[in-house]
Amino acid sequence: MEASPRLVIFREFRNSDSKDYINFVQLTNEAGFFTATGVLPISLDGEVGDFLSGYSDGPPPLLTHAPQELHTNPLVTYRELVTAVRNRNLDAPIWIRINGDTRFQPEEKFFSSRLLDAALLAGPLLCDGIGDAISVEEASDADSSRALAYNLLQGARARISKTEFVACPSCGRTLFNLETTTQKIKERTNHLKGVTIAVMGCIVNGPGEMADADFGYVGGAPGKINLYVGKKCVQTSIPEEHAVERLVDLIKEHGRWHEPNNIS
Ligand code: SF4
Structure with missing residues (x-):
């Protein structure tokens, strides 16, 4: 029997408020949703990391980076996130997000320029085997965003979808x-x-x-x-x-x- 698709509920945690985080993950899972959370790498060192290490009530939340107040290169924060996940031996999938917070030159309009810009973040991560999910979030043009994501995956040999x-x-x-x-x-x-x-x-x-x-x-x-x-x-x-x-x-x-x- 085919599993029915479930909605993914996402929330970003730009501070390390662990109680808030734990409540969110428990509630969304109890309600039957997949959970995705944007976290600061440092929060995995504390109670959030302890909670995720012992979490067995459902699939582990997708983890992605939460933008920090001081603008940091997103490539660095993703690598810090992956290091924190590995240090805690967490079984949490990593979600690479290409959006206004992670683009280096969000003003680029041409497909090839946007592809190059997105590849600055996604390319090194995917080529290093990092990333279980990827999204290109440009609300104005879903088809072009999807094509861009497939190109990123193909370029990194993570998923071959065309010649x-x-x-x-x-x-x-x-x-x-x-x-x-x-x-x-x-x-x-x-x-x-x-x-x-x-x-x-x-x-x-x-x-x-x-x-x-x-x-x-x-x-x-x-x-x-x-x-x-x-x-x-x-x-x-x-x-x-x-x-x-x-x-x-x-x-x-x-x-x-x-x-x-x-x-x-
Ligand atoms: S394959 Fe031949 S034509 Fe192409 S760059 Fe090399 S030497 Fe030049």
């Missing part, structure tokens, strides 16, 4: 327009969750820099493309104008293709 692309930075050896070609390849293949595609400008260094890509699109000669499956070159000298479709055919031949509307 992974590896592209060389391009240089004097590049044999095709790397930017427009990569864009064309993305438009055709961006929905292939779990597939990695490398786009490399030349065969001199490209094949060696494709990391562990499943498929490679590599400049072989001016106007000619070589295609790779893993590290093996399987097709050579394909006219550039046909190469993207030949790459798609190759992905199909290897059973890694599905149509975009089949994505789950």
